[in-house]
Amino acid sequence: MSTGAAEVTESNGYGDPSDETFASAALAFGLLASSARLHIMWVLAQGDSDVSTLGSRVGRALPTISQHLAQLKSGGLIRARREGRRHVYSVSDPETLAVVRLMVEQISKGAIPGSAHSQD
Secondary structure: OOOOOOOEOOOOOOEOOOHHHHHHHHHHHHHOOOHHHHHHHHHHHOOOEEHHHHHHHHOOOHHHHHHHHHHHHHOOOEEEEEEOOEEEEEEOOHHHHHHHHHHHHHHHOOOOOOOOOOOO
């Protein structure tokens, strides 16, 4: 049973996060398990954007983009602000983008075995 505190293991020096932390991470990874939501995060990594711009960049209908944005927002991965009549979206935590960028770049380079672009 987890106490919530990290315990250092002798074998690798890493502490074990709490069960709640792992559950939250799994939820975040679940949100990113959609190519459309990953693409949205990729676009937002380049700067804040509104629904119309995201729709054209991601190549999806605006209602679909709005649904994906709502999921990402409810999961705390992005935030929105009003600018006049528009909602402008941005990434909540730049560190999350580092994970997205790393995974997409590794797959693009074929560095992850079994990925669509891996060089077996």
